[in-house]
Amino acid sequence: MNFDFSDDQKLLKEQVRKFLADKCPTKVVRRVLDGQEAYAEEVWKGLVELGVPGVGIPEAYGGLGLSPLELCVVAEEMGRAAAPVPFDTSVVLATEAIKLAGSEAQRKKWLPELAAGKAIGTLAVAEGPQPPRPRNLTTTFGGGFLNGKKVPVADGDAATFAVVLAKNALVLVDLAQKGVAKKRVETIDPARKHAELTFTDASAELLGAEGEGWSLLERLYDAAAIYFAFAQVGGAESAMWMARDYALQRQAFGRAIGSYQAIKHKLADCYVKLELARSNAYYGAMMLTDGGADLPLAAAAARIAATDAYDFASKENIQTHGGIGFTWEADTQFHYRRARVMALSLGGPMAWKDKLVTRLEQKNAA
Amino acid sequence: MDFNDTPEEAAFRKEVRAWLDANATRKSDDKQSFRARNDDPELLRKAKEWQDKKAAAGYARMTWPKEFGGRGASPILQVIYQQEESNYLVPLGFFDIGLGMCIPTMMAYASPEHLKRYVKPALHGEEIWCQLFSEPAAGSDVAGIRTRAERDGDGWVINGQKVWTSGAHYSDYGIIITRTDPTVPKHAGLTMFFLSMKTPGVEVRPIKQMSGGANFNEVFFTDVRIPDTQRLGKVGEGWKAALTTLMNERLAVGLPSGGLDIDELMELARETELEDGAAIRNQQVRSKIADWYVQQQGLKLTRYRTLTALSKGQTPGPESSIIKIVAAPKMQDMGAFAMELMGHAGIMKEDVPFAAGFQAQWIGGAGFRIAGGTDEILRNIVAERVLGMPADVRVDKDVPFNQLGKK
Numbered sequence: 089m090n091f092d093f094s095d096d097q098k099l100l101k102e103q104v105r106k107f108l109a110d111k112c113p114t115k116v117v118r119r120v121l122d123g124q125e126a127y128a129e130e131v132w133k134g135l136v137e138l139g140v141p142g143v144g145i146p147e148a149y150g151g152l153g154l155s156p157l158e159l160c161v162v163a164e165e166m167g168r169a170a171a172p173v174p175f176d177t178s179v180v181l182a183t184e185a186i187k188l189a190g191s192e193a194q195r196k197k198w199l200p201e202l203a204a205g206k207a208i209g210t211l212a213v214a215e216g217p218q219p220p221r222p223r224n225l226t227t228t229f230g231g232g233f234l235n236g237k238k239v240p241v242a243d244g245d246a247a248t249f250a251v252v253l254a255k256n257a258l259v260l261v262d263l264a265q266k267g268v269a270k271k272r273v274e275t276i277d278p279a280r281k282h283a284e285l286t287f288t289d290a291s292a293e294l295l296g297a298e299g300e301g302w303s304l305l306e307r308l309y310d311a312a313a314i315y316f317a318f319a320q321v322g323g324a325e326s327a328m329w330m331a332r333d334y335a336l337q338r339q340a341f342g343r344a345i346g347s348y349q350a351i352k353h354k355l356a357d358c359y360v361k362l363e364l365a366r367s368n369a370y371y372g373a374m375m376l377t378d379g380g381a382d383l384p385l386a387a388a389a390a391r392i393a394a395t396d397a398y399d400f401a402s403k404e405n406i407q408t409h410g411g412i413g414f415t416w417e418a419d420t421q422f423h424y425r426r427a428r429v430m431a432l433s434l435g436g437p438m439a440w441k442d443k444l445v446t447r448l449e450q451k452n453a454a
Numbered sequence: 455m456d457f458n459d460t461p462e463e464a465a466f467r468k469e470v471r472a473w474l475d476a477n478a479t480r481k482s483d484d485k486q487s488f489r490a491r492n493d494d495p496e497l498l499r500k501a502k503e504w505q506d507k508k509a510a511a512g513y514a515r516m517t518w519p520k521e522f523g524g525r526g527a528s529p530i531l532q533v534i535y536q537q538e539e540s541n542y543l544v545p546l547g548f549f550d551i552g553l554g555m556c557i558p559t560m561m562a563y564a565s566p567e568h569l570k571r572y573v574k575p576a577l578h579g580e581e582i583w584c585q586l587f588s589e590p591a592a593g594s595d596v597a598g599i600r601t602r603a604e605r606d607g608d609g610w611v612i613n614g615q616k617v618w619t620s621g622a623h624y625s626d627y628g629i630i631i632t633r634t635d636p637t638v639p640k641h642a643g644l645t646m647f648f649l650s651m652k653t654p655g656v657e658v659r660p661i662k663q664m665s666g667g668a669n670f671n672e673v674f675f676t677d678v679r680i681p682d683t684q685r686l687g688k689v690g691e692g693w694k695a696a697l698t699t700l701m702n703e704r705l706a707v708g709l710p711s712g713g714l715d716i717d718e719l720m721e722l723a724r725e726t727e728l729e730d731g732a733a734i735r736n737q738q739v740r741s742k743i744a745d746w747y748v749q750q751q752g753l754k755l756t757r758y759r760t761l762t763a764l765s766k767g768q769t770p771g772p773e774s775s776i777i778k779i780v781a782a783p784k785m786q787d788m789g790a791f792a793m794e795l796m797g798h799a800g801i802m803k804e805d806v807p808f809a810a811g812f813q814a815q816w817i818g819g820a821g822f823r824i825a826g827g828t829d830e831i832l833r834n835i836v837a838e839r840v841l842g843m844p845a846d847v848r849v850d851k852d853v854p855f856n857q858l859g860k861k
Contacts, residue, residue, distance in 0.1 A: 089761045089762045090456050091457060091761070092455070092766075336842075344844055347847060352837035353833040364752030364776065366773075377455065393748045393752060396748075444748075445720075445740040
């Protein structure tokens, strides 16, 4: 039985954790939240120097050629810090999309740039109101040109290219061109900037075969769900300890509020959800690494458990803090906002629960 | 990452399988249970026979030192034995408390002569042990026990009552926590002993549970005389000894296995017609199935993390402390929901597919949420030991036990 990360992987995790504790404390998250910068550039630069964007990229394409397990431990630390950098977009979604569906030429072109931090990628799926479904998409691709509007797109204004879900396919679009208009949109989490991207005869190329856009997206989401789950686990753990620390220090009715069972039991529940999420995430990581048949099911379970753990920990963190936790000055808001953004960005829990049961039915039928 | 055995573990698993094949019958499916007929009068005899066979082969308590009939082996090998054994139709369950809690406490405190006398018969199933801790007025707050032990010459006289004593009705010996000094605060006045359940003045009465079963007992002590040589630990240090026992309890209380779970719930949902078609197509039903599946998987995988630590010779982390907190309410809630899917017929005990199984979970879950640490106590334990939060303020802390509740 070897259901744990290796010592080397734990060392990498520790290294990223130390870097972020040092370079990305909550005041950096606050700076991005309060300001106009698209992301914390100095943090991102440091991560690029550490090789983070290239962790999952093969050496032949300029990456470190490590396994999904290494990217999972990195993701956990990014989530713990609620780092305001294009990790989930560029390192997870865009990079994995190209690894999943890219032609050799596309890999050669984009992966080295991603690994070196020269390119920042993102994924554009939603088109405003209504959850995206194959039948209601209006963005079209034909004759090498992309037309349509995508919103919200995480890191849409910082990204140099985007993987876009058009009605009939996934396409790759260079965002530095005349046919692309970027407009920042306000969201619930100003620490992760989002944009509206409008494509007007923008030149684009197919990523994967025509007609396979939706099925490729589903596969991409399965992998992303697992990396996101690790980030959510990291965030949930951070929120839980923030609440714990405050509960030890805050006095009410003559003693620390952390000595009241109403608070203790709430935080014990955070821990229970966190460990359920961690165990499910580990299995997802294992399936991702081995390409196991259980991958779709494990991804859905990891996604559901981690979303629940992060939502719960981030909201009960505020509750434990009481009034001070609801102020703009408090750090509690970072995880509360990020938890909801992460919960909705690959489709919400309701959709994943439905998927999970479908996959369970398929497995049982097989 | 993988779920594979190390070469040493694989070799051991093979050895165990060969031994089990030669000595027991393999189950035809994993729902089959030797205990299907719980009222089998022969069950205890068969269980003792199997325990003896197992002990003779050195599989009964592999982690124990060789001098006590163990192998001084890593806990992972014991787990592997149990995993394999669970695939065979063998009678289990009578010896877990004795070997998991009582005898380890004996090993920590009893004299070499006593160990020589008691360990081997316990290991071989000849003698069964029970744990006499809980009392009517001391459940979660077990240090609040009132059973008195008073000095009488070179011995002690015990008077009082224990309750929820598993297996007392078939036990030969027990370890008992008593109050020897009521004039000092709660934890300071306790002393632990062991005694024969046949000692004059010991009376065992079964408790009929809400589920209809009777696995537990009340045990009454009326002027029960025992020699001082049966004391475990120093006078007044019974709480310390009890903690040794309870620490082992956390390892011994396992998950109920072989009950109905997600597969059966899905089958039921496929076969149940709701307004808009099969229940399995209903989003509310799917959402609940998904949640319970995530919990079921989460528990299984959390156990694998603990086993990984054992396999690597490390001390497991605190993650296993979540297991009963999740498993017990899941059992109760899933049972209730499955009954709801059956409609009004969900209350019937016969002629309704799956009804009996899910009803057993619904009713058993109510007990499982209490046994071996309530949901609430377990949350306290997680908060205090894992998250480092303060213990409750104890109003009884510095008050002599016999002054409690008096103002």
